[in-house]
Amino acid sequence: MKNExxxxxxxxxxxxxxxxxxxxxxxxxxxxxxxxxxxxxMPIDTPVIEKSExxxxxxxxxxxxxxxxxxxxxxxxxxxxxLTVPLARYVAQxxxxxxxxxxxxxxxxxxxxxxxxxxxxxxxxxxxxxxxGSNNLSILNDAEIPSIIYSIFNNLGFEDFTIKINxxxxxxxxxxxxxxxxxxxxLRIIDKIDKIGVVIATQELLTSGLSKGxxxxxxxxxxxxxxxxxxxxxxxxxxxxxxxxxxxxCELSTVSKYVKLFGVPDKNFKIDLKISRGLDYYTGTVYxxxxxxxxxxxxxxxxxxxxxxxxxxxxxxxxxxxxSIGLTRLFYQLNEVGFFKNDTNSCITKVLVIPxxxxxxxxxxxxxxxxxxxxxxxxxxxxDTKIVKKLGYANKLGIPxxxxxxxxxxxxxxxxxxxxxxxxxxxxxxxxxxKMVNI
Amino acid sequence: MKNExxxxxxxxxxxxxxxxxxxxxxxxxxxxxxxxxxxxxMPIDTPVIEKSExxxxxxxxxxxxxxxxxxxxxxxxxxxxxLTVPLARYVAQxxxxxxxxxxxxxxxxxxxxxxxxxxxxxxxxxxxxxxxGSNNLSILNDAEIPSIIYSIFNNLGFEDFTIKINxxxxxxxxxxxxxxxxxxxxLRIIDKIDKIGVVIATQELLTSGLSKGxxxxxxxxxxxxxxxxxxxxxxxxxxxxxxxxxxxxCELSTVSKYVKLFGVPDKNFKIDLKISRGLDYYTGTVYxxxxxxxxxxxxxxxxxxxxxxxxxxxxxxxxxxxxSIGLTRLFYQLNEVGFFKNDTNSCITKVLVIPxxxxxxxxxxxxxxxxxxxxxxxxxxxxDTKIVKKLGYANKLGIPxxxxxxxxxxxxxxxxxxxxxxxxxxxxxxxxxxKMVNI
Numbered sequence: 113m114k115n116e117x118x119x120x121x122x123x124x125x126x127x128x129x130x131x132x133x134x135x136x137x138x139x140x141x142x143x144x145x146x147x148x149x150x151x152x153x154m155p156i157d158t159p160v161i162e163k164s165e166x167x168x169x170x171x172x173x174x175x176x177x178x179x180x181x182x183x184x185x186x187x188x189x190x191x192x193x194x195l196t197v198p199l200a201r202y203v204a205q206x207x208x209x210x211x212x213x214x215x216x217x218x219x220x221x222x223x224x225x226x227x228x229x230x231x232x233x234x235x236x237x238x239x240x241x242x243x244x245g246s247n248n249l250s251i252l253n254d255a256e257i258p259s260i261i262y263s264i265f266n267n268l269g270f271e272d273f274t275i276k277i278n279x280x281x282x283x284x285x286x287x288x289x290x291x292x293x294x295x296x297x298x299l300r301i302i303d304k305i306d307k308i309g310v311v312i313a314t315q316e317l318l319t320s321g322l323s324k325g326x327x328x329x330x331x332x333x334x335x336x337x338x339x340x341x342x343x344x345x346x347x348x349x350x351x352x353x354x355x356x357x358x359x360x361x362c363e364l365s366t367v368s369k370y371v372k373l374f375g376v377p378d379k380n381f382k383i384d385l386k387i388s389r390g391l392d393y394y395t396g397t398v399y400x401x402x403x404x405x406x407x408x409x410x411x412x413x414x415x416x417x418x419x420x421x422x423x424x425x426x427x428x429x430x431x432x433x434x435x436s437i438g439l440t441r442l443f444y445q446l447n448e449v450g451f452f453k454n455d456t457n458s459c460i461t462k463v464l465v466i467p468x469x470x471x472x473x474x475x476x477x478x479x480x481x482x483x484x485x486x487x488x489x490x491x492x493x494x495x496d497t498k499i500v501k502k503l504g505y506a507n508k509l510g511i512p513x514x515x516x517x518x519x520x521x522x523x524x525x526x527x528x529x530x531x532x533x534x535x536x537x538x539x540x541x542x543x544x545x546x547k548m549v550n551i
Numbered sequence: 552m553k554n555e556x557x558x559x560x561x562x563x564x565x566x567x568x569x570x571x572x573x574x575x576x577x578x579x580x581x582x583x584x585x586x587x588x589x590x591x592x593m594p595i596d597t598p599v600i601e602k603s604e605x606x607x608x609x610x611x612x613x614x615x616x617x618x619x620x621x622x623x624x625x626x627x628x629x630x631x632x633x634l635t636v637p638l639a640r641y642v643a644q645x646x647x648x649x650x651x652x653x654x655x656x657x658x659x660x661x662x663x664x665x666x667x668x669x670x671x672x673x674x675x676x677x678x679x680x681x682x683x684g685s686n687n688l689s690i691l692n693d694a695e696i697p698s699i700i701y702s703i704f705n706n707l708g709f710e711d712f713t714i715k716i717n718x719x720x721x722x723x724x725x726x727x728x729x730x731x732x733x734x735x736x737x738l739r740i741i742d743k744i745d746k747i748g749v750v751i752a753t754q755e756l757l758t759s760g761l762s763k764g765x766x767x768x769x770x771x772x773x774x775x776x777x778x779x780x781x782x783x784x785x786x787x788x789x790x791x792x793x794x795x796x797x798x799x800x801c802e803l804s805t806v807s808k809y810v811k812l813f814g815v816p817d818k819n820f821k822i823d824l825k826i827s828r829g830l831d832y833y834t835g836t837v838y839x840x841x842x843x844x845x846x847x848x849x850x851x852x853x854x855x856x857x858x859x860x861x862x863x864x865x866x867x868x869x870x871x872x873x874x875s876i877g878l879t880r881l882f883y884q885l886n887e888v889g890f891f892k893n894d895t896n897s898c899i900t901k902v903l904v905i906p907x908x909x910x911x912x913x914x915x916x917x918x919x920x921x922x923x924x925x926x927x928x929x930x931x932x933x934x935d936t937k938i939v940k941k942l943g944y945a946n947k948l949g950i951p952x953x954x955x956x957x958x959x960x961x962x963x964x965x966x967x968x969x970x971x972x973x974x975x976x977x978x979x980x981x982x983x984x985x986k987m988v989n990i
Binding site: 116117118119120121122123126127128129130131134135137138149150151152154155156157158159160161162163165166169180182183184185187189201202204205206209210211213215216221223225235245248249250252253256259370373374375422424425426427460461464473474477478481484489490491492494495496505508509 | 561567
């Protein structure tokens with residue numbers, strides 16, 4: 113039977129990794145998952161395909177254009193474009209079975225048919241946590257979130273990163289105090305000011321109908337500098353009577369105080385009045401996180417507080433606070449800047465047992481099993497080929513140790529343990545071999 | 552703003568779990584993953600969406616009817632219906648970058664628009680391993696596979712299960728020796744004989760054109776009983792000269808011998824000439840696995856040897872051997888038969904720190920952090936509510952320990968550790984508390 117060969121390829125905008133990279137990717141995901149779990153978040157796993165009426169209940173905006181939507185039989189289906197809408201549906205659907213505050217994490221793929229460009233993916237992992245209350249949720253949760261972000265990036269091996277925080281109520285209250293009506297437009301422009309620059313932002317604000325004086329006020333406000341205490345004092349001294357502003361300042365002060373108690377060092381936590389988050393469902397605290405050594409990456413972890421998670425699916429009021437890490441993009445960017453070393457650390461297998469020939473394979477199999485039973489990730493080379501090819505296999509995969517077994521070793525009930533990095537080779541029995549590779 | 556409420560629901564045929572069940576599900580997945588890794592398998596993660604021309608390169612059969620296929624822009628897209636076709640595409644696409652034999656695992660969701668019925672899912676996890684050689688792959692790999700299956704079900708806590716093995720060449724060679732031309736039809740009927748029974752199978756075989764005498768021959772053959780050695784001897788004594796049969800017998804004898812060396816106990820490994828696997832790409836060894844305590848579940852892990860993985864995508868010959876576990880179905884069935892206990896084991900959080908009121912929250916936060924830093928999964932209850940509600944939260948989630956903190960505890964620099972299962976309550980300092988909960 114002869115087949116037509118279909119050229120093997122994947123769709124543009126989809127990320128697929130070779131195993132060594134996949135191992136590094138999985139390490140990131142595992143660290144994030146373990147950290148989320150260590151703070152008491154529980155896993156959920158929602159379907160990738162949902163009813164279109166669910167995912168598009170809110171409707172409008174870029175979402176609708178980018179969504180993968182199709183039909184199967186009589187069903188109108190869509191692929192989820194984030195993990196927040198499925199969470200809202202999940203909580204509304206299962207509210208009688210859930211215990212509130214509901215702390216859930218979800219790590220999964222989402223789909224957006226975005227314009228194809230470098231570093232943008234149409235299928236990507238989001239790693240989300242949310243704490244969802246029934247009717248109420250203490251502001252203290254907003255203070256715990258930065259400590260989780262801090263643990264994650266600390267556990268991933270970063271030191272120099274900044275969790276930036278702000279409160280939408282402060283921005284909205286301030287804009288109200290200036291008599292601005294369309295606050296969402298202003299928020300949107302402020303949100304991107306670090307990307308587009310002050311000149312273009314000013315132009316856009318002018319276009320949106322603000323006066324030069326008001327714009328100057330806004331620019332001075334969002335650029336407030338100094339320590340967190342300085343900025344809180346600056347806000348207090350503005351003496352704005354707007355109640356939204358006052359609420360926001362009170363919340364930000366509380367969060368700022370407790371973030372310290374939750375163990376976040378001062379150097380990793382900064383109030384920044386420019387942080388506003390484009391998304392319109394945030395209503396209070398907002399977060400963004402930056403790796404200071406890699407400024408080009410942009411925010412690596414963002415989120416915030418919302419008043420009502422699931423208003424499209426239930427009349428129950430479900431306030432919450434959450435964050436999301438775009439893992440696929442984070443991995444891609446870190447890989448681009450050379451963060452991963454791709455050495456023997458990018459290999460899960462610790463030992464490759466190499467029988468010199470098939471006469472000694474029985475002993476090799478049983479030795480490999482003994483090592484594996486002791487908890488060492490051990491692979492055995494089973495193909496009948498030249499020894500140099502067997503060693504080459506270990507080298508190519510970055511396996512740190514090989515264990516060589518020939519007739520002599522069987523007679524002496526030993527093996528030869530070879531460190532593939534240094535080239536050192538030593539004779540050992542099982543226990544000695546175990547100690548040598550269990551580092 | 553008032554919204555129309557969309558009734559929150561998911562599509563029929565999709566599995567979605569509450570957190571306690573999800574935790575059990577994840578434990579299964581983690582055990583499978585860890586076991587695969589312990590044998591030197593490397594992770595890959597292919598896109599859920601592929602080009603339709605890739606997934607349908609082989610074409611025909613149920614696959615094409617069940618596939619989720621749609622278009623976006625000018626692209627003809629499909630959701631993967633298994634992990635084998637994406638593996639074939641991946642290996643063909645990356646063959647220059649991969650090291651052979653290529654040992655990969657993949658755990659991911661696949662999609663089949665099957666008829667909606669109990670226990671059948673349209674979105675389900677497969678957990679696959681394959682060992683893919685370039686041009687050749689030693690038969691010893693076929694003997695290692697059962698040891699991996701054994702480790703998995705052993706690690707999952709099962710003892711009484713049987714890995715059944717056969718070899719397609721034996722069946723094909725035997726059918727050839729009987730003068731049967733359409734072997735695939737006979738294989739398909741044999742494959743389901745335990746489900747449909749001998750009477751219906753006989754009828755189907757008659758319909759397919761076989762004579763009563765040939766059918767009796769087949770039934771006697773596939774029902775050969777006795778130890779693995781008995782069956783191998785039975786096959787040898789048939790003295791069939793067909794070369795395919797002889798090859799198959801030689802392979803099965805080798806695999807049977809080495810499976811023992813790989814550490815699989817006799818009681819868990821059984822040659823069964825009825826095992827044939829419906830899928831047409833298997834060419835040698837075939838496996839199925841049964842949990843003997845739960846016969847209704849059917850095979851929980853199946854696979855086999857194939858001559859050529861990626862013939863639709865490359866001219867390179869890529870023989871391999873692999874297995875697949877249908878995790879979603881396995882979880883569903885085990886849950887149905889009451890396998891999971893859903894007690895405090897279904898909770899990741901070990902300790903809930905409960906401040907009596909907001910005056911002691913500072914101490915509670917810092918105590919929770921200290922415990923978490925020592926590796927205990929610790930959550931802190933942050934809502935300002937009655938103590939009975941706080942304890943109720945721990946009870947509902949199955950959190951095994953609470954740590955109660957009030958004014959008295961702060962004065963004495965202690966806490967009260969409460970075992971939520973026994974109700975026992977003891978005063979302790981940090982180190983004592985750590986020892987009490989770290990069991």
